[in-house]
Amino acid sequence: MTQARTTLFSRIRNSIFWAPILPQNERERKKFLLNNLILHFRPRTIPEQTLKFTHTWGLGGIAAALVMLLFLTGIMLKFIYEPFPGRAYDSIILLQQDVWFGQFIRNIHHWSANILVVVVFLHMVRVFFTGAFHPPRQFNWIIGLILFFLIIISNFTGYLLPWDQLAFWAITICTSMFEYIPGVGMWLQKLIRGGAEIGPESLKTFFTLHSAIVPACLITLMPFHFWRVRKARGVVTPRSLRDKSEPAVIKVPTVPDLILRELVVALVLIAFILVFSIIFNAPLEDKANPGLSPNPAKAPWYFLGMQELLLHFHPLFAVFIIPIFVIGFLILLPYFKYDSDVTGFWFISQKGRRMAMVSAFCAVIATPIWIIADESFIDFTAWLPGLPTVISNGLLPVVIVAVVVIGFYLLIKKKYAATKNEALQAVFVLLLVSFIILTLTGIWFRGQGMALSWPWQVGVME
Amino acid sequence: MCKQDKAKTAEVEPSRRSFLTKLWIGLGFIALIEFIWVVIAFLRPRKPRLSEANAEAIITAGPVESFAPASVTAFVRGRFYLSRQEDGGFLALSRKCTHLGCTVPWVEKENKFECPCHASAFDITGNVISPPAPRALDIYKVFIENNIVKVDTDKLIKRSEFRAEQVTYPKKFNND
Numbered sequence: 001m002t003q004a005r006t007t008l009f010s011r012i013r014n015s016i017f018w019a020p021i022l023p024q025n026e027r028e029r030k031k032f033l034l035n036n037l038i039l040h041f042r043p044r045t046i047p048e049q050t051l052k053f054t055h056t057w058g059l060g061g062i063a064a065a066l067v068m069l070l071f072l073t074g075i076m077l078k079f080i081y082e083p084f085p086g087r088a089y090d091s092i093i094l095l096q097q098d099v100w101f102g103q104f105i106r107n108i109h110h111w112s113a114n115i116l117v118v119v120v121f122l123h124m125v126r127v128f129f130t131g132a133f134h135p136p137r138q139f140n141w142i143i144g145l146i147l148f149f150l151i152i153i154s155n156f157t158g159y160l161l162p163w164d165q166l167a168f169w170a171i172t173i174c175t176s177m178f179e180y181i182p183g184v185g186m187w188l189q190k191l192i193r194g195g196a197e198i199g200p201e202s203l204k205t206f207f208t209l210h211s212a213i214v215p216a217c218l219i220t221l222m223p224f225h226f227w228r229v230r231k232a233r234g235v236v237t238p239r240s241l242r243d244k245s246e247p248a249v250i251k252v253p254t255v256p257d258l259i260l261r262e263l264v265v266a267l268v269l270i271a272f273i274l275v276f277s278i279i280f281n282a283p284l285e286d287k288a289n290p291g292l293s294p295n296p297a298k299a300p301w302y303f304l305g306m307q308e309l310l311l312h313f314h315p316l317f318a319v320f321i322i323p324i325f326v327i328g329f330l331i332l333l334p335y336f337k338y339d340s341d342v343t344g345f346w347f348i349s350q351k352g353r354r355m356a357m358v359s360a361f362c363a364v365i366a367t368p369i370w371i372i373a374d375e376s377f378i379d380f381t382a383w384l385p386g387l388p389t390v391i392s393n394g395l396l397p398v399v400i401v402a403v404v405v406i407g408f409y410l411l412i413k414k415k416y417a418a419t420k421n422e423a424l425q426a427v428f429v430l431l432l433v434s435f436i437i438l439t440l441t442g443i444w445f446r447g448q449g450m451a452l453s454w455p456w457q458v459g460v461m462e
Numbered sequence: 463m464c465k466q467d468k469a470k471t472a473e474v475e476p477s478r479r480s481f482l483t484k485l486w487i488g489l490g491f492i493a494l495i496e497f498i499w500v501v502i503a504f505l506r507p508r509k510p511r512l513s514e515a516n517a518e519a520i521i522t523a524g525p526v527e528s529f530a531p532a533s534v535t536a537f538v539r540g541r542f543y544l545s546r547q548e549d550g551g552f553l554a555l556s557r558k559c560t561h562l563g564c565t566v567p568w569v570e571k572e573n574k575f576e577c578p579c580h581a582s583a584f585d586i587t588g589n590v591i592s593p594p595a596p597r598a599l600d601i602y603k604v605f606i607e608n609n610i611v612k613v614d615t616d617k618l619i620k621r622s623e624f625r626a627e628q629v630t631y632p633k634k635f636n637n638d
Contacts, residue, residue: 169564169579172562172563172564173562173563173564173579175563176561176562176563177562190507191502191505191506191507193507194505194507195507196618201507205505290541290565291538291541291557291565292565293564293565293566293577293578293579294578295578295579296578296579297564297578297579310562310580310594311580311594314596315561315594315596381593389593389596393593448578450579450580450581451581
């Protein structure tokens with residue numbers, strides 16, 4: 001650059017942006033990426049095959065965009081909201097009735113938060129089924145799990161803040177689940193509630209977690225997650241099952257090829273959320289009343305799978321032992337020994353796909369049958385009156401389910417002469433689909449007194 | 463420098479250095495534990511001040527005669543039900559379902575407590591009639607002074623099922 005003809009403005013501009021703001025050629029684009037604090041978390045070039053939308057479905061990017069939306073709207077809500085039981089509900093009413101765009105901002109926050117849970121869940125499922133948790137991405141799977149956990153915590157703590165009946169009883173039920181954790185359960189419950197019952201202390205604790213601790217953790221861990229993607233040279237490269245030969249890797253620059261695509265996805269997403277928030281209001285029921293439980297009282301929808309388990313198993317198993325096994329499995333997943341390198345194949349192989357279909361089908365058939373059977377005539381407590389309920393309603397049914405699952409693993413492995421990878425994936429699909437069905441049952445098929453009923457009956461209950 | 467010298471320094475120096483390193487790491491761990499302890503102690507739920515607690519904890523329910531046998535009376539402030547048994551004994555039952563903490567209403571018609579959340583039911587003594595509730599309703603201590611029923615709501619008493627010794631009976635003065 002020549003020193004001669006610089007204006008004050010251009011000198012200031014050049015001191016802020018070391019690279020051209022609108023890069024014209026490849027060299028400038030490279031400079032643009034490397035000199036940008038946010039963009040330099042991204043790889044400089046990426047394999048062209050990874051750009052295909054149906055490879056990642058843009059889920060990671062959508063999640064990041066949603067978190068940004070949540071930060072923005074959350075900070076705005078913080079100006080109005082008051083975290084005290086006597087005033088919280090009134091401040092929400094004030095927000096919705098007297099604050100310009102108050103209802104709209106709350107709607108955006110509410111819907112983004114709920115969509116985010118679905119999106120990060122699907123993101124995790126995508127990563128699993130494309131084998132993107134194998135080396136070198138093992139630890140990034142763990143970071144992803146922590147982020148998932150943080151988002152659930154964030155959602156859960158936010159659920160209490162409106163202090164309406166829905167919020168109060170959902171959190172009462174969920175924090176009561178801690179009681180069944182052996183040993184530290186009561187202590188943990190008291191710590192989270194800030195006392196024996198949900199009250200002023202709980203609201204303060206939840207508000208601090210929701211608006212300070214979880215956001216701080218997210219802000220630190222998200223760049224770490226992205227940076228790990230960069231160190232692994234972009235997302236996992238898809239491989240075709242028909243043509244198993246390694247395809248020639250064509251590298252394309254991240255700016256503009258990837259960035260523009262991400263921008264398009266983000267804009268479509270934001271447009272969708274804005275329209276959705278104009279049409280649908282975030283729910284708000286009557287002010288919380290500790291003396292009156294609504295019927296039915298349900299946990300937040302993402303915990304309804306667990307609440308459904310509670311209807312079938314002794315609480316010790318439903319809220320502690322089964323979740324511990326699931327979480328342990330997810331954490332150890334990248335560290336199991338696998339037969340072969342299957343990174344980048346959707347569902348491992350053609351056989352893997354067929355087996356996944358069969359597993360999903362089995363789960364869709366078996367889970368509702370089991371729910372209805374357990375609801376109508378299976379009653380181990382009555383059949384075995386001599387045994388404590390921990391065994392008759394806990395250990396026994398859990399062992400039966402475990403035997404069925406292990407039997408399924410052995411059977412499908414033998415029938416298809418499958419590898420360990422494929423059989424394990426089949427079991428994963430079986431459990432995943434069952435869990436989704438349990439959650440949907442909790443959301444749509446549980447009416448008054450948590451009895452089975454049709455969705456249109458569940459709706460008119462209040 | 464000869465070989466022996468080098469060997470000597472290699473022996474002496476690292477051991478002192480590694481000791482200091484270990485010391486630093488050890489101190490670091492102690493500092494970390496202290497930090498965690500401070501945070502937990504800071505966040506621990508506080509007990510309400512004694513005078514306040516005592517004043518609010520003991521609830522005067524009323525004279526013995528005002529409660530009919532085999533009846534249940536709700537006390538909203540104390541968050542309990544005073545349940546008088548058929549034989550005239552008193553039980554103060556917590557209104558919290560032992561399953562997941564919902565508030566259980568007393569259904570007069572069917573003569574039982576019915577939890578709206580997961581359909582648990584309890585009888586007049588707090589015993590479980592139908593699951594998923596795993597235990598009988600928690601109780602508070604009842605005592606009768608000068609024929610006035612009082613309930614100490616400070617301490618929740620957990621129990622697995624109803625037993626006769628949990629019931630408090632009024633003194634019978636004029637029966638002899």
